[in-house]
Amino acid sequence: MAKKYGMIHDENLCIGCQACNIACRSENKIPDSVYRLQVWVQGPKKLPDGTLSFNYHRQSCVQCENTPCVSVCPTKASYVNEDGIVSVNVDLCVGCLYCIAACPYQARYVDPVTKAPDKCNFCKDTRLARGEEPACVTVCPTDALTFGDMSDPKSKINKVLASKPTLRPKESLGTKPKLFIVPNKRGGIES
Template sequence: MTKYGFAINLHRCVGCRTCTIACKMENSVPEGIQHMRVLNDQGDTVYDVPSGSYPALSFEWTPVPCMHCDSSPCLPVCPTGATSKRDDGIVLVDEEKCIGCRMCMEACPYDARSFDESSKTVVKCSLCAHRLDAGLSSTMCQLCCPNRAIVVGDLDDPDSAVSRTIRENETIRLLLEQETGPNVHYWRSVNQGL
């Protein structure tokens, strides 16, 4: 069975936020909303400031999409069933069913959902389900990343690039203590001793 997920190379991410813009263009993401947030060391999406003391300064960015969790806390709290999970692990929001109550936003520990004021609905990363359903092998964020920091694919296929990346590298996942089973794995191709 297919189960989609991400592997994101933090060493290759240079904070250009091309993934954010590519997602906005592909998915008509409203102004002021980001489905792929790229956080700096301070946890912000703007005003990058280096960490450390001169001359040992460093930058690190963390792209944060929806985690498409195995145990998505946003699912059980949705009163209308607008949030659903496909058999391939992609968590989606049906804007026709969404009443804008924002309970799913409160439940998400990754802050991966936003409220769209124009439609009065909650929106989020769809893992470019429309592209994957059309037989395209990549999301728009993966396709447009200039440093090839993002890999998307079938976590259940041991021969997929995402599975090989996770198997061959030491990866981390965010907020594992929340027991959500996030399907975004982070790794570094070069260990900077951080």
């Protein structure tokens, strides 16, 4: 059976330390002016008991199953590989940037070196190729990130999905993200 990778970001465990962002940059040689992964800090919000609450929101590619970025690519440079990871073949890219415009998660950017769109790919060419978890997962000091094969019923990710309430970003769009969020129990920032 083919693997189907997914990730969970637990907002209750995340402390916004940016270790994931730094590890991603280092592992994937991401230029300083762009990012594949960012953790946005929202807050502080004063709670009824007088304490302050922060919410930490991960912004990265959510690895959609129904991929707007892939469907608009005229050269098939944006594609989904055999284990469900949305990827970019820079050799096929003509720089039209349709994929960037189509992404409802604002998860793509133009790499200033290759001049092609880039995004998180769960470290598929580096760490996953060596049988390791993505860099962001391995450095998280609070274990706020869970990664694994969603097609394996005994995987850690499926155990967490079965035990905690989760949501998918912008689920109403029908893109079926494979990045799940365990929402902050203390409440985020009101819009």
